[in-house]
Amino acid sequence: MHVSHGKKSQAIIRRDHKLMSPSYDRHSGFVYKRAKGCYLWDLDGHRFLDFAAGIAVMNAGHSNPEVVAAIKKQLKFGLHAAFPDFYAELPVRFSERLVSFLPRELNKVFLSNSGTESVEAAFKLARWHSKKKWAVAFTPSFHGRTMGSLSMTNSNPVARARFEPFLPVKHVPYPYIYRFKNEDEGECANHSLNAIERVFKKHNGNVASIFFEPICGEGGYIVPPKDFARGVRRLCDEYGVIFCVDEVQSGCFRAGKFLAISNFGVVPDIVSLSKAIGGGVPLGATIAKKEIMDWGEGVHSNTFGGNLLACAAGVATLDFLKKKRLGQNAVKVGNMMLKVLNEMKEEIEIIGDVRGIGLMIGVEVVKSKKSKEIDEKLLENVLLDAGDKGLLLLHAGKNVIRICPPLVLSEKQAMVGLEILGSSLKKFG
DSSP, rough: OOSSSSSHHHHHHHHHHHHOOOOOOOOOOOEEEEBBEEEEEESSSEEESSSSSHHHTTTTTTTTTTHHHHHHHHHHSSSSTTTTTTTOOOHHHHHHHHHHTTTTTTEEEESSSSSHHHHHHHHHHHHHHHTOOOEEEHHHHHHHHHHHHHHOOOOOOHHHHHOOOOSEEEEEOOOOGGSSSOOHHHHHHHHHHHHHHHHHHHHHHHHHEEEESSBTTTOOOOOOOTTTHHHHHHHHHTTTTTEEETTTTTTTEEEEESSSGGGGTOOOSEEEGGGGTTTTTTEEEEEEETTTOOOOSEEEEEEEOOOOOHHHHHHHHHHHHTTTTTTHHHHHHHHHHHHHHHHHHOOTTTEEEEEETTTEEEEEBBOOOOTTBBBBBHHHHHHHHHHHHHHHHHETTEEEEEEEOTTOOOOOHHHHHHHHHHHHHOOOO
16 A cells, blocks of 8 residues: 555544445555645645546646635535526536537537536437437446446446446447557557447447547556547448547546547547546536437436536636646647656566557556566556655556646656656666
8 A cells, every 4th residue: 555654644544444435446545635736745744746636637736726716706605506407607607618618519518526427418318319229338448337337337347247237338449559469550440440330230220329538548548549539430420320428537638639539630429528627526517419419308417417616616627727728738748758758668678658648648567568468566566666755646457557647737847757657667677
């Protein structure tokens, strides 16, 4: 577990283990006390540079003063307006602001509280609108843990075990260039596109949707071949399938553009967003083309969608991301980090692959470059060692270091983190 060596932190961990569900997937002994910008402090006063951003949530930085001020202001007027049953201006304002960042075709919004809810809404909407049965998702992929989204999630067997039967979903291979024979980008893309088309043909006329992560998140921070998304769009148009994009982790300028899918020149039919759009407050949104989001009253709703504090935080977050041009910063700092990491790759035997767009970067750790053998314990040792040196990181997939810092990260801060990570990789490589 490492990291939390202080008595205060250890005491909290003991209390946690007595009471909290053992299903939480803790990989670090870090115990949160406070945070600001790109830094976190534990209960014992130790400072850490954050390369995890609360699982890609804190794009605008921790304790962002503009977000905090917006929340404080709203507290004077109320917390909850029961927006699904009554009207309120703030959720409408947030939705107007949100669609201003999106392709003009995406212009109808359903508000919720989390990533899995935003995916569930997309899943239901696609089935309701199309009157079709099947969905298609990828291996690996992660779309959430409630039953509809879990039926599509396929990145970690433990998340699915003993929860069958699932909803009708067919899985096809995500185009994973590093793990594809000869690492041929074109062949890799065609292999997956052909698999998609086989499913579309087999269930011709009865496939409602395909769900796609523009950058595969929990499955390993995998960047698809550059023309792959266009190929999926073409197949959806040809077979009448709704193209749903899960931007829960990759959205909000993490990959440079507001939607990561925009890096590939594609407009989807439905988008699911969450994580960063609330600036740290739970908030989800499902955005669709008007002609698709045509379901009637009572077909789908919730209690807390459009929560006033969440929407106040959301407006402030979106305004801050735009004002500070954090998408541009993500590209600038991300490109610098990719360059340094690729230089490390040439020197360190256990770095098998470096990939990413903007500040969504994966470093695949292997036993050796030749074997590409996965060693989960090796990855754990690297992450724990970096944590002991003051850098907080998460894993993705079985053997990938996930680099997803706040988008306010400076080049100087990035270099400090890379020096720590490099020393930990060299220690075990």
